[in-house]
Amino acid sequence: MKEHSLEILKILTETPGVSGFESPIRKVLANYLSPLSSEIKTDKLGSLVAIKEGTSVGPKIMLASHMDEVGFMVTQITGEGFIKFQALGGWWNQVLLDQRLEILTSGDRVIGVIGAKAPHILTSEELRQPVKMKSMFIDVGSTSKEETEKIGIKPGDPVVPYSPFMLCKNSKTFMAKALDDRAGCAMLVELFQRISRGEHPNTVYGVMTVQEEVGLRGANTSVDVVKPDLALVVDVTVATDTPGISDNEAPTKTYLGKGPVIGFYDASMIPHIPFRDLVIKTAQENNIPFQVEVMAGGGTDAGKIHLFREGVPSVVIGIPVRYIHDHVGLAHLDDYQHAVELLFALVKKINTETLRELEDIL
Secondary structure (H helix, E strand, O other): OHHHHHHHHHHHHHOOOEOOOOHHHHHHHHHHHHHHOOEEEEOOOOOEEEEEEOOOOOOEEEEEEEOOEOEEEEEEEOOOOOEEEEEEOOOOHHHOOOOEEEEEOOOOEEEEEEEOOOHHHOOHHHHOOOOOHHHOEEEOOOOOHHHHHHHOOOOOOEEEEOOOOEEOOOOOEEEEOOHHHHHHHHHHHHHHHHHOOOOOOOEEEEEEEOOOOOOOHHHHHHHHHHOOOEEEEEEEEEOOOOOOOOOOOOOOOOOOOOOOEEEEEEOOEOOOHHHHHHHHHHHHHOOOOOEEEEOOOOOOOHHHHOOOOOOOOEEEEEEEEEOOOOOOEEEEHHHHHHHHHHHHHHHHHOOHHHHHHHHHHO
């Protein structure tokens, strides 16, 4: 089971798919989900919707993870052959310098490195200032614009971090790019593998959304395809177990290895409280460890989904990840597998009566 999870995580994290350029990862996910689904389709922005019918048409449960990752896009090639770029999604400038990238041309993947003016020639004032992204460039070893163009690079090409998947020495923690939110996509693949082997009293919609990192756009369109009764958004969250984070900065600490995280609050959504309590009760009944998160900033696809039409009761379930929106994130296999168990328990439990009870509590 561990090896199976690690294989899926490796394939999904190493496959490119920045916001707006999700085609490679969409194809991989479709290959996984097509044999496990009653039907599979996309919305007009490219979000993938896998449908698995159960013993009852309703309730319709939307389980959403975003397939896009943060990355970049080529904007210009200088006369000397260097590449200027635009961020796709949120990046902190300080994590970028001297990192390797893959530029996805129409014919090949080209490895480059992010550079800037060398510190040896900076003034004392410049040395005290962080380097801004507009001063950075990608270097692929060319010495002229013509040489870079001959490689096949052109404005508009997507760029992703070059960061192979790796299992750490404790055989539990793993590191990779794009854990936000390929970890969530992998969880939904494993969930579909489980429910394909038995019955569930509802219809499950596994939705892999596009363009989450640039404004929750795929959630806004895919929810109209599903028209769900309930939604579980499966994402990652910031692990706050690293040095230097005070209780004031993270009032609810999240640790690697202590279980999946249930969102109690973020800047985009307060969860549906009866549904949140059902998730907690289900975890407790199944002896699944969990953590609680209250985050003043940030948000997930649930921010759009829960506002659809009359409203969709929604809860966010995730796993803590160190260093999200970076070239390398770290997560824990126990958290991942417990999250899959929790999702599976909820899908097996939620039926028409459950939905009625949630509505009656309001």
